[in-house]
Amino acid sequence: MIDINAPQFLQTANKFGIKLGLERMEQLLSKLGNPEKALSAFHIAGTNGKGSVSAYCAGMLAWDGKKVGLYTSPFLERFSERIRILDGREGLLSWEKDDTTGEIDSASLARLSDLVESKVKELLSEGQEHPTEFELVTAVAFLYFAEQKCDAVVLETGLGGRLDSTNVIEKPKACIITALGYDHTDRLGNTLGEIAGEKGGIIKEGCPVFIMDTHQRAVEYDEAEDAKKVLETIAEEKHAPLTWIRRDEAERTAQNLRGQSFILKNKSYRIRMHGSYQLENASLALRAMEQFVSPEAMREGLCHVRWKGRLEAICFDPPIILDGAHNPQGVTSFTAFLSEMEVLSEENPCEVIMGVMADKDVSSMLDILVENWCVPVGRITLVTPDQKRAMPAADLRNAWDMALRRSKEFYNLESCMYNAREKLIAVNDVETACRNAVERAFRNHAPVYMIGSLYLLGEARGYIEDGMRALGLPQN
Numbered sequence: 001m002i003d004i005n006a007p008q009f010l011q012t013a014n015k016f017g018i019k020l021g022l023e024r025m026e027q028l029l030s031k032l033g034n035p036e037k038a039l040s041a042f043h044i045a046g047t048n049g050k051g052s053v054s055a056y057c058a059g060m061l062a063w064d065g066k067k068v069g070l071y072t073s074p075f076l077e078r079f080s081e082r083i084r085i086l087d088g089r090e091g092l093l094s095w096e097k098d099d100t101t102g103e104i105d106s107a108s109l110a111r112l113s114d115l116v117e118s119k120v121k122e123l124l125s126e127g128q129e130h131p132t133e134f135e136l137v138t139a140v141a142f143l144y145f146a147e148q149k150c151d152a153v154v155l156e157t158g159l160g161g162r163l164d165s166t167n168v169i170e171k172p173k174a175c176i177i178t179a180l181g182y183d184h185t186d187r188l189g190n191t192l193g194e195i196a197g198e199k200g201g202i203i204k205e206g207c208p209v210f211i212m213d214t215h216q217r218a219v220e221y222d223e224a225e226d227a228k229k230v231l232e233t234i235a236e237e238k239h240a241p242l243t244w245i246r247r248d249e250a251e252r253t254a255q256n257l258r259g260q261s262f263i264l265k266n267k268s269y270r271i272r273m274h275g276s277y278q279l280e281n282a283s284l285a286l287r288a289m290e291q292f293v294s295p296e297a298m299r300e301g302l303c304h305v306r307w308k309g310r311l312e313a314i315c316f317d318p319p320i321i322l323d324g325a326h327n328p329q330g331v332t333s334f335t336a337f338l339s340e341m342e343v344l345s346e347e348n349p350c351e352v353i354m355g356v357m358a359d360k361d362v363s364s365m366l367d368i369l370v371e372n373w374c375v376p377v378g379r380i381t382l383v384t385p386d387q388k389r390a391m392p393a394a395d396l397r398n399a400w401d402m403a404l405r406r407s408k409e410f411y412n413l414e415s416c417m418y419n420a421r422e423k424l425i426a427v428n429d430v431e432t433a434c435r436n437a438v439e440r441a442f443r444n445h446a447p448v449y450m451i452g453s454l455y456l457l458g459e460a461r462g463y464i465e466d467g468m469r470a471l472g473l474p475q476n
Contacts, residue, residue: 009136028170178212212247324452
């Protein structure tokens with residue numbers, strides 16, 4: 001996905017598709033003077049939670065007084081979100097209030113894009129292959145962070161790890177691998193062990209590595225064990241000190257719509273984000289950062305981090321929550337959140353907005369939703385995100401209908417989603433769906449849950465905020 005405000009050279013580069021491999025990236029960076037060699041990087045891979053863990057790490061480093069480069073993908077609303085600098089505590093506190101804080105400015109983006117384009121032309125004249133969109137953007141990020149003399153850089157991989165463009169970093173300060181799951185199986189492998197091998201490709205010689213327990217929701221035990229052995233073998237071969245983070249290391253002490261508090265290693269922490277999986281993400285980030293930042297930076301840096309689109313409560317009254325649950329693991333986490341937040345079950349029947357990509361495991365996602373939904377439902381609006389891979393709203397409605405028919409247990413239970421098939425509405429226009437849902441929620445004092453693709457969240461977030469403003473609702 002490319003923002004129309006991004007330089008034309010980057011906008012048109014998606015035609016080169018997704019091609020894993022490091023050769024093109026290494027050739028391009030060599031032409032650019034190898035800016036990546038100037039970076040003190042923390043490298044993060046995984047299936048779920050990469051963005052949140054990256055943000056947590058960047059927040060702690062910033063509170064410790066460092067000028068921190070943060071490279072993430074995809075963006076939700078603006079291309080410039082992907083390349084950001086948090087300049088110490090002031091930068092982090094400003095980001096908490098203003099989501100645009102620290103994003104690469106348009107002049108720098110255009111200038112560095114022009115520089116990268118000139119080097120690509122040289123490569124093409126030499127008969128080399130054109131770099132992919134992600135490789136070009138990564139090169140721009142490396143140039144920017146080196147130019148701005150960042151003290152530390154947090155790099156989130158784009159796809160996989162071993163052959164990901166960011167994996168040209170030779171000596172990271174630490175490697176971090178988040179929760180594993182089944183995604184991009186066409187490129188990364190059909191088993192969790194194969195996927196672990198790709199993610200573990202970021203582990204470097206002698207570099208400390210921190211890995212979330214491979215035994216996750218929606219992952220079979222034997223598969224998780226295979227993945228664990230694969231990662232342990234890679235770490236041993238690389239002489240990389242390995243620390244495993246258990247899922248239950250953090251003990252939640254409080255939770256409400258404003259966030260949650262927890263205890264880890266007898267110390268108290270607070271985060272703005274929701275869901276038990278965010279306790280896991282925070283635990284992983286804390287354990288990885290404890291040798292690099294002060295205890296105060298761990299505590300304060302963590303609690304000021306924001307991350308859009310991951311169980312994000314953008315309004316408290318009525319509750320409006322956006323979650324990029326776009327695979328079975330994400331949907332499982334979303335339904336777990338609903339069951340944990342008892343206050344939500346006391347609200348009036350909710351508004352649900354959902355849109356997905358057609359190449360995702362939609363059937364499994366819907367089966368999980370049908371079997372585990374636990375709050376009253378008023379309407380389920382199915383939309384078509386503005387993306388060529390999107391599943392049409394009508395097809396998603398049919399998929400919902402099939403999931404409901406499959407669920408014999410569902411029909412034998414008293415469910416808060418009773419008669420759900422009559423509540424399914426297919427609407428192609430995302431803006432209309434969002435505005436109508438917010439108006440009905442305000443009128444009925446009912447929660448709104450938007451779930452599905454991050455592409456949908458990026459497109460719809462502004463429409464929902466516009467609807468909130470029109471009704472005089474304050475944004476969180």
